[in-house]
Each structure stands twice: as structure tokens, then as C-alpha cells.
Amino acid sequence: xxxxxxxxxxxxxxxxxxxxxxxxxxxxxxxxxxxxxxxxxxxxxxxxxxxxxxxxxxxxxxxxxxxxxxxxxxxxxxxxxxxxxxxxxxxxxxxxxxxxxxxxxxxxxxxxxxxxxxxxxxxxxxxxxxxxxxxxxxxxxxxxxxxxxxxxxxxxxxxxxxxxxxxxxxxxxxxxxxxxxxxxxxxxxxxxxxxxxxxxxxxxxxxxxxxxxxxxxxxxxxxxxxxxxxxxxxxxxxxxxxxxxxxxxxxxxxxxxxxxxxxxxxxxxxxxxxxxxxxxxxx
Amino acid sequence: xxxxxxxxxxxxxxxxxxxxxxxxxxxxxxxxxxxxxxxxxxxxxxxxxxxxxxxxxxxxxxxxxxxxxxxxxxxxxxxxxxxxxxxxxxxxxxxxxxxxxxxxxxxxxxxxxxxxxxxxxxxxxxxxxxxxxxxxxxxxxxxxxxxxxxxxxxxxx
Numbered sequence: 515x516x517x518x519x520x521x522x523x524x525x526x527x528x529x530x531x532x533x534x535x536x537x538x539x540x541x542x543x544x545x546x547x548x549x550x551x552x553x554x555x556x557x558x559x560x561x562x563x564x565x566x567x568x569x570x571x572x573x574x575x576x577x578x579x580x581x582x583x584x585x586x587x588x589x590x591x592x593x594x595x596x597x598x599x600x601x602x603x604x605x606x607x608x609x610x611x612x613x614x615x616x617x618x619x620x621x622x623x624x625x626x627x628x629x630x631x632x633x634x635x636x637x638x639x640x641x642x643x644x645x646x647x648x649x650x651x652x653x654x655x656x657x658x659x660x661x662x663x664x665x666x667x668x669x670x671x672x673x674x675x676x677x678x679x680x681x682x683x684x685x686x687x688x689x690x691x692x693x694x695x696x697x698x699x700x701x702x703x704x705x706x707x708x709x710x711x712x713x714x715x716x717x718x719x720x721x722x723x724x725x726x727x728x729x730x731x732x733x734x735x736x737x738x739x740x741x742x743x744x745x746x747x748x749x750x751x752x753x754x755x756x757x758x759x760x761x762x763x764x765x766x767x768x769x770x771x772x773x774x775x776x777x778x779x780x781x782x783x784x785x786x787x788x789x790x791x792x793x794x795x796x797x
Numbered sequence: 798x799x800x801x802x803x804x805x806x807x808x809x810x811x812x813x814x815x816x817x818x819x820x821x822x823x824x825x826x827x828x829x830x831x832x833x834x835x836x837x838x839x840x841x842x843x844x845x846x847x848x849x850x851x852x853x854x855x856x857x858x859x860x861x862x863x864x865x866x867x868x869x870x871x872x873x874x875x876x877x878x879x880x881x882x883x884x885x886x887x888x889x890x891x892x893x894x895x896x897x898x899x900x901x902x903x904x905x906x907x908x909x910x911x912x913x914x915x916x917x918x919x920x921x922x923x924x925x926x927x928x929x930x931x932x933x934x935x936x937x938x939x940x941x942x943x944x945x946x947x948x949x950x951x952x953x954x
Contacts, residue, residue, distance in 0.1 A: 522848050526878040529852045537867035541916040557861045564813040641821040642919045
């Protein structure tokens with residue numbers, strides 16, 4: 515009541531205007547991007563700290579697992595390795611054949627991508643915002659725009675990176691869109707995030723286009739961001755509305771966006787050589 | 798234990814709770830602990846905690862949560878102001894009446910946070926705000942009880 519300095523009302527007015535100014539600068543300009551990049555290494559460890567109880571839970575689960583369970587799991591994994599190895603045998607022959615055919619066609623060799631495993635240390639607390647924090651940063655060679663995949667498909671791309679941590683924007687975030695291709699016939703499309711972890715929407719699908727439920731969508735490599743050929747999503751529903759110029763097509767992401775603990779950072783030669791490239795022109 | 802440590806520690810715990818990893822379905826039900834604590838500490842010691850500190854706490858939450866910076870700062874400063882103006886009345890209320898007012902306060906907080914988040918296209922549907930305000934209000938009696946037990950020597954109400 516007898517406080518010194520300006521009244522709470524005056525303080526509130528000044529601080530509210532300041533907060534609004536910061537909010538406008540943050541959302542409408544890129545002036546704060548430098549500060550954001552520098553703060554990643556300060557703020558992301560807080561996610562790591564918050565995840566410690568979960569870590570302890572998982573650790574004790576690993577420790578206290580019964581011998582029978584472990585043997586069971588071991589057997590399942592062995593079987594899986596066997597199955598995968600069999601596939602790999604064919605793969606070697608097919609890769610060689612593919613390279614020979616490509617040489618015949620005089621096209622560039624496809625380069626095998628180098629990958630790095632990263633662990634998730636946090637997810638964005640806002641349910642509308644699909645971002646995850648990973649425990650890799652510039653010290654591991656991670657760069658902005660780097661594609662991130664999991665065992666089943668494309669997860670997203672790195673948008674902010676500190677020295678030892680980084681933030682990944684998921685393909686389902688409402689601000690994310692990426693060029694894709696139907697695996698069956700090569701038609702190029704754009705898949706947009708909807709702010710729903712289980713749904714992508716395809717833009718500008720004309721009603722006459724050959725697209726069916728169950729079609730696999732893969733990255734097309736246009737836009738120079740994602741390497742071509744990674745599975746993105748499976749078409750779930752195609753709705754033709756005669757009153758509208760385009761069909762409404764929804765697809766379900768292949769990657770397990772809500773349950774993976776580990777993701778793979780892909781070092782794609784093409785996108786590494788390029789400078790933070792100009793936005794893709796309308797292909 | 799000096800009061801200042803209790804304050805800082807409680808704010809740190811609330812900040813960790815604000816980013817504790819939850820699935821998107823569950824994180825709708827996440828209580829706004831930082832907002833509750835700011836209201837609590839203003840009711841507890843209105844001459845130490847004010848609009849300025851609330852604003853700083855809000856900005857810290859913005860930096861950590863990576864939303865639009867300034868959203869929580871604005872909302873918490875506003876809630877702090879309302880609490881400062883009404884802390885005498887709030888103290889004299891029964892817990893159930895307080896809980897109702899907390900629902901309104903957190904609702905205002907959510908409204909402003911969401912308005913600012915909307916600047917970058919991440920506005921949440923209205924029902925998320927109501928759910929969050931409701932869950933936070935339910936947490937209020939628990940918080941008051943916990944603090945009553947913790948602050949043996951510093952009880953203010």
C-alpha cells in the first residue's frame with residue numbers, strides 16, 4: 515500500500531506493452547532468431563531435467579525385468595534379426611543391380627545416407643505445437659534443416675540447434691508442409707501438417723487424379739530439404755466433393771510420432787552441400 | 798528454511814512440471830502450476846512479490862516452452878495485478894470460494910496466453926482453455942494444503 519516506485523497499475527501497463535512488443539517482434543520478424551538459437555542450450559536441458567523421473571522409471575524397468583521376459587525378448591529379437599538379414603542379402607544384389615542400371619542410364623549414383631541416433635529428451639508442452647527436443651547438437655554435426663526419420667518413416671526436420679541439443683519440428687505441425695510423391699505412380703503432391711499427430715492433409719489434389727486409399731506417400735526430394743524415397747504417410751481417406759475444385763485427401767504418418775524414444779538424424783549429402791537454400795520454386 | 802528459498806524452489810518445480818513430457822492427449826489436462834503459485838505467493842506476501850516478478854517468471858516460462866515470447870509474461874503480469882488488487886478479499890474467502898475465483902483467474906490467464914500464441918497460428922480451441930482452468934482450480938485446495946504444511950513459521954492465511 516505504501517510501496518515505493520510506480521503503482522502496480524502503471525507497472526502493469528508498461529510491462530504488458532513490453533510483452534506485446536516482444537510477442538509481435540517474435541512472431542512477425544526474424545530479429546530474435548539469433549537469440550533463440552543461443553538459448554537452445556540453456557532451455558532444452560530443463561526438459562532433460564524434467565525427464566529424469568521418467569528415465570529412472572525406465573531404468574528400473576530394465577533392471578527389474580525378469581529373466582524369463584528378457585529371454586523372451588532376446589528370442590524375438592533374434593528372429594527379427596534373422597528375417598532382416600535375409601532381406602539384406604537380396605538388398606546387396608539389388609543395390610548392385612540398381613547401380614549398374616543407373617550407370618547404363620548415365621544418371622548419378624544414389625548415395626547411401628549416413629545417420630546418427632538421437633534420443634528424445636522432451637516434447638513441446640503445448641498440445642497444439644508439434645516439436646520435440648533431442649540430445650544432439652552442432653557438436654555432433656547436426657545442422658538446421660536436417661531430416662529426421664525413425665524406423666518407419668519421416669519424422670520431421672531440425673529447426674533449432676544448440677551445441678548439445680536441438681529442436682525438431684514434426685511433419686504434423688500445423689506450420690509444416692513437405693513435397694511428397696505417390697510411390698505407386700510418382701504423382702507429386704504437397705503434404706501439410708494439421709496439428710494432429712495422426713493426420714496429414716494433401717493440398718491441391720484434382721478430382722481426376724489417380725490416388726487411392728492405401729497409397730504410400732514418399733518424400734520426393736523436391737525442395738532440397740528431405741532426401742528422396744523415405745516413407746512419409748499412407749493415404750487414409752479420399753473424399754470427392756463435386757462442388758469443390760480439389761478432393762480432400764487425408765493421410766496417416768508412417769512414423770510413430772507419439773511413441774518413439776529414439777530417432778535417426780540423416781546426413782544427406784545433397785542438402786549439406788547447398789547453402790540454406792532458396793525456397794523451392796513451384797515444381 | 799528462509800522463505801525466499803521455498804519460493805524459488807516451488808517456482809522451479811512448477812517450471813519443470815510445465816515441461817514434463819506428456820502425450821498431447823494428456824497435456825491438455827496439465828494444470829497451470831506457475832500461474833497458481835504466482836497467485837499464491839502474491840496472496841502470501843503481496844509486498845515482496847508483484848507484477849514485475851510475475852512478468853519475469855512468465856517470460857522464463859515462454860523461453861523454456863518456446864511459445865511466442867511474451868505470452869505468459871503478459872498473462873502472468875495481468876493475473877498478478879488482479880491478485881494484488883484483491884488479495885485481502887481472497888484471503889478472507891473460504892477454500893471453495895477461492896477455488897471458484899482461481900478458475901476465473903486461470904481462465905483469464907489462458908485467454909491471454911492463447912491470444913498471443915495465436916499470433917503464430919497455434920491458438921488452441923476454447924474447450925482446452927476451460928479444461929485447463931478447471932484442472933488448475935481443482936489443484937488449488939491441494940496447493941494451499943501443501944503450503945500450509947510446508948510453511949510452518951511463515952503462514953499468512
